[in-house]
């Protein structure tokens with residue numbers, strides 16, 4: 045067996061701004077490449093990433109899914125950073141709320157929220173697709189579901205963004221957002237005080253599990269934190285990418301206008317193409333082999349969802365948006381026991397938003413410069429000035 049090594053810095057600003065060319069090169073270099081700069085192994089091929097995500101015994105989350113020890117310490121004991129059976133117990137707490145029956149109960153609420161927001165923005169004509177829409181809609185939907193008060197919600201999106209960045213190297217982006225990260229964690233801890241959570245909310249369900257002895261107070265806080273963080277910046281970035289696509293490729297919007305049933309497939313395809321969460325790490329519990337490459341026990345391994353989602357071995361013409369591809373097997377929601385707990389909610393939010401926009405907007409036009417954020421872990425926009433023509 046051989047070892048493959050590369051000096052490429054996946055988190056250098058130019059590679060964060062445009063990761064796909066360097067990921068293509070690393071995918072062709074080999075199935076598992078050791079990146080010397082940050083000392084971890086990178087998996088980029090669809091079959092390997094999927095197989096590793098399914099094999100939680102060898103690719104464990106329990107010693108952290110982030111790159112650095114300091115952030116892994118913070119995540120310890122959360123739903124993201126545990127293995128079965130402990131993981132399954134944490135995950136079960138909110139599973140009913142996120143199952144189809146639980147979501148059916150909030151369908152009307154999500155639609156009403158989307159309608160109110162879109163009506164206001166379309167009446168304005170010009171708005172920012174990120175700061176006025178993508179970063180407002182899912183943040184408020186999730187905050188309402190968790191049962192959080194209005195006060196302090198402006199911290200949620202920047203806080204979730206900073207939290208995701210902290211999964212990666214302790215580089216300049218994290219340093220610049222450290223203050224926000226601290227305020228966000230402080231605010232979340234204060235909000236977990238049950239007297240501030242709305243009756244019947246997810247927050248209340250999680251705190252009730254503490255009273256029943258199913259969860260420790262610490263596990264309850266980290267679980268609520270995981271749902272809040274995971275449920276916000278991810279969907280924000282997916283919706284931002286969709287709006288950019290509608291403005292830059294009018295043919296996609298025209299196709300949706302004539303066939304609104306393609307709203308779901310359009311969302312799946314943008315998730316595949318953009319992969320809002322680029323990848324997370326695991327730690328190997330035993331020596332393992334990835335297609336002839338030996339990865340020793342105790343190695344940190346990055347499962348790169350974004351690279352896998354553009355593997356030409358699995359998706360022909362992977363860099364092209366194809367509204368009819370409907371890639372339901374993409375890895376943007378991860379795979380296996382940690383596969384996204386909120387994927388049905390994300391799909392509900394996106395589909396509801398697309399349908400609400402379809403009923404009100406003839407076409408979108410870019411009305412200014414599109415700015416991308418430099419977050420090394422979540423891929424998304426900072427600003428997307430739009431005009432919506434009625």
Ligand code: HEM
Nearest residue numbers: 123124274275278279282324376377378382384385386390
């Ligand atoms: C487009 C939107 C979303 C994307 C791209 C996304 C992506 C992901 C990914 C890649 C994972 C796997 C992590 C791993 O394997 O280590 C994950 C897990 C998770 N997601 Fe999502 N997510 C989205 C929306 C949501 C929403 C709306 C919620 C809830 C409100 C949510 C809650 C979670 C939770 C709790 C986990 C941890 C599951 C576990 O460890 O068992 N996500 N998500």
